[in-house]
C-alpha cells in the first residue's frame with residue numbers, strides 16, 4: 194500500500210488528541226492535500242485533552258477548531274465530565290462502562306459534518322473501532338454506515354465517513370502510527386488517560402491499561 198499519495202483534496206478529522214484520533218490525523222495527512230481537525234469542548238474533566246490537541250495540531254501544522262458541545266454535559270452527566278463521579282477501574286460485567294456518554298460519537302460526527310459542509314469538505318475521518326468495542330454502540334461499523342446515509346439525506350451531500358481503525362486492534366493501531374512515521378509523536382504527545390496524564394498515563398485507569406496492553410502486544414507482534 195502506498196501510504197503517501199496525497200491525491201485526495203480535503204478531509205476533516207474528528208480529533209480528541211488521543212492515540213486513535215492522532216493516528217487518524219497522521220493517516221489523513223498522508224492522503225489529503227488539506228486536512229482540518231475539529232475537537233469538542235464538552236466540559237470534559239481534563240482540559241489537558243484540548244491542550245494536547247492544540248499542541249499536536251500546531252506541531253503538524255494542521256488547522257484546528259474547537260466546537261462547543263457543553264450541552265453534552267447537561268444531557269448526560271458521567272464520569273468523564275463530572276469530577277464527583279469516579280471512573281470504573283474495570284469494565285462492568287454487563288452493560289456499558291460509566292465513562293460512556295450516550296450518543297457522543299453520533300453527535301460529534303453530526304456536528305463535524307455540518308461544519309465540514311460549510312468548508313466544502315465531504316470526507317470525514319474518525320478513529321472509532323469495532324475491534325476494541327468496549328460498550329460504545331455508536332463506534333460500530335453498522336452505525337457509521339447508517340449515520341453516513343442519514344447525513345447524506347439530511348444535508349443533500351455525499352459524505353464519506355472514513356474509519357481507518359474500524360477493524361484493527363490497539364496493537365495494530367500502534368503499528369499504523371509507526372508506518373505513518375508517527376510512533377513517537379503518538380506515544381509522547383497524546384492523551385488517553387482518564388486521569389489526565391499525557392503519554393504513558395497514570396497506568397491504573399481502564400484506558401491506560403488498554404493502551405499499555407496494546408503497546409506491549411505491538412512490540413511482541415512486530416518487533
Ligand code: ZN
Pocket residue numbers: 385386387388389390394395396397398399400401
Ligand atoms: Zn490513566
